Amino acid sequence: MRDVAVIGMGMTKWGELWEKSLRTIFVETALLALDDAGVNRIDSMYVGSMSSGVFVGQEHIASMLADYLGQNPIPSTRVETACASGGLALRLGWMEVASGISDVVLVGGVEKMTDVSGYEATYALSTAADQEYEGYHGITFPGLYALIARAHMEKYGTTREQLAMVAVKNHHNGSMNPLAQFPFKITVEAVLNSVMVADPLRILDCSPITDGAAAAIICPVEMAKEMGKPVIKIIGTGHATDSIALSSRKDITWLEATYQAAKQAYAMADKKPHDIDIIEVHDCFTIAEICVLEALGIVEKGKGGVAAEEGITSLEGKIPVNTSGGLKAKGHPVGATGVAQVVEIVKQLRGEAGDRQIKEARTGMTQNMGGSGGSTVVHIFERE
Amino acid sequence: MRDVAVIGMGMTKWGELWEKSLRTIFVETALLALDDAGVNRIDSMYVGSMSSGVFVGQEHIASMLADYLGQNPIPSTRVETACASGGLALRLGWMEVASGISDVVLVGGVEKMTDVSGYEATYALSTAADQEYEGYHGITFPGLYALIARAHMEKYGTTREQLAMVAVKNHHNGSMNPLAQFPFKITVEAVLNSVMVADPLRILDCSPITDGAAAAIICPVEMAKEMGKPVIKIIGTGHATDSIALSSRKDITWLEATYQAAKQAYAMADKKPHDIDIIEVHDCFTIAEICVLEALGIVEKGKGGVAAEEGITSLEGKIPVNTSGGLKAKGHPVGATGVAQVVEIVKQLRGEAGDRQIKEARTGMTQNMGGSGGSTVVHIFERE
Helix, strand or coil, rough: CCCEEEEEEEEEEEEECCCCCCCHHHHHHHHHHHHHCCCCCCCEEEECCCCCHHHHCCCCCHHHHHCCCCCCCCCCCEEEECCCCHHHHHHHHHHHHHCCCCCCCEEEEEEEECCCCCHHHHHHHCCCCCCCCCCCCCCCCCHHHHHHHHHHHHCCCCCHCCCCCCHHHHHHHCCCCCCCCCCCCCCCCHHHCCCCCCEEEEEHHHHHEEEEEEEEEEEHHHHHHHCCCCCEEEEEEEEEEECCHHHHHHCCCCHHHHHHHHHHHHHHCCCHHHHHHEEECCCCCHHHHHHHHHHHHCCCCCHHHHHCCCCCCCCCCCCCCCCCCCHHHHHHCCHHHHHHHHHHHHHHCCCCCCCHHCCCEEEEEEEEEECCCCEEEEEEEECC | CCCEEEEEEECCCECCCCCCHHHHHHHHHHHHHHHHCCCCCCCCEEEEECCCHHHCCCCCCCHHHHHHHCCCCCCCEEECCCCHHHHHHHHHHHHHCCCCCCCHHHHEEEECCCCCHHHHHHHHCCCCCCCCCCEEEEEEEHHHHHHHHHHHHHHHHHHHHHHHHHHHHHHHHCCCCCCCCCCCCCCCCHHHHEEECCCCCEHHHHHCCCCEEEEEEEHHHHHHHCCCCCCCEECCCCCCCCCEEEEEEHCCCCCCHHHHHHHHHHHCCCCHHHHHHEEEEECCEHHHHHHHHCCCCCCEEEEEHHHHHCCCCCCCCCCCEEECCHHHHCCCCHHHHHHHHHHHHHHHHHHHCHHHHHCCCCEEEEEEEECCCCEEEEEEEEEE
């Protein structure tokens, strides 16, 4: 197995991009990544997209996007594991390069979510839950995460204010990310007074509906060095599954797939949680960030809320989390999110993160999660 | 890279399975494959499904199916490239085993297509075409393949009867396959007098709407030998893309992605077309089989129709094609088709194909195609 490096990345401004189609958003983003890497030919590509079929009536996008990127007839593969599709695309791209099958691979993610109504988007997202045991009975994702939040509050004493502090921190970070959908600060009071969605979660606890794409170019480390590129190595990868229905889990406050994926990635990278300098995690709802940090071993079980309150995860804290603004402020075009996490980590490790740059960041991690935790992909990166 | 063998396969009866859900169909099939391989734990799985989101409102099936198969928390990945999703699942499984990342991998495909109306199924399938340049203007797959058929007839003199002979051959083969959806013979007259769908294609030129799944278990050849299993080696793999819209192609009678994918697979296997003993090809419409055989180099350009007429591709012919009954008689649950092709080749190479067994078959090939040829995956297998 060869060592693999990320040598290019691209992301365009996220938001409600009504004037652009899925293919346009993806190709613009992929071209930025190719430019950044300094290559114009790729051997293969992987695209993460959760539900292009339901959102825009278009499956078969791997071939379509390879063609519109001018790369046909290369192999091009779409992968899906709900909101973790982007992270999974990176994992498969890594596998293809590490194994020696290909040298230069594009890894991308895309979702076009605002061509349908909010009601239809909520339905499309609900296809990541267990339709027969959850969806058909009327529950959607805010409701599922509200159950998790309520259980966490009961079990560990997590407060309503601590949930709000996660959103406040991520919007603070996102206010320095010009590509974010909502690049502005919010206050705890604003969160507490925002519209109720599913008790205890309010609208400012929820990540938004977003159009967007992200892309990265990977190749063997040796090739990256020959090209004179900054070498951001992929030193760990993990992928694990869990039941996609909450009702099948022993403890809904514990994200077992995240724990398992992280265990694999830590072992491969030979790292412990305290070795990680920065993390991008899947904060689709404020409670998600809290549970994820516990499952990753970054904080003790039950202490995710306290971590936000004490500022441990802020830009100035011991372990900055979601320096990009996270899904909350940056936006959450579901299939693209996992790759956008990679974009942020690469920017930080290269020292190109502008006002939100973390000094001396050398080791970064991404955690990308599907549904209410039914799948998780974790990667660890290191600057040489 | 390690040599990889198929050590198990499973398939249940295909058809309109209204009493079973997607997860039930898949799990029953996967259990057959595990039994056949003699294993009960797998390291990872890949599932091909074209549009579980549009057909049954369920994405995130990779995790759901791993869980219902009792294999959670293993990594489980859904891949999609329209009707070639099953073939692509095998390719990625092969990559994972060949690279040494995993030892025992389950490769499956599934589609539940009859829970919606015929109109809705036609819409779901149309998401494999270019929605913005084809679908929105009203054309669906029978129409796209009718354009190809008409062009082939004009350019090469292919006759209406030759198209019918492809369906007659495949139904003849399928009449000996008890798992086929339509295991009965038809005549040329029946095809020519069947209901018109899109001129010149009639209903008996078209593969049906089907519920079904298929699964295979793969592992390193060395491990297969230690287990005392018959060794069916994967000696070649290829994957290529083309524009998914017919309007972007120079010649709509030529399947460039099939040509490119086959070129890769032949090179890796060090085989020529005449070295192949049996082939399963993607006969979603009769004209498709004709064009595919030309692109694979099995017959000369323009001679695909003549091959059916002369019996070259029959069970007794020089190169039997679609001994299983093909998509036409066996059925076409789109995401499962590519894996079912593997099931048939493994049966034939093991000598377990019953009345339709080809004597002395040692080298087999599968060709699985997405949309109107926008993606193709080809594999070559050999019995040790």
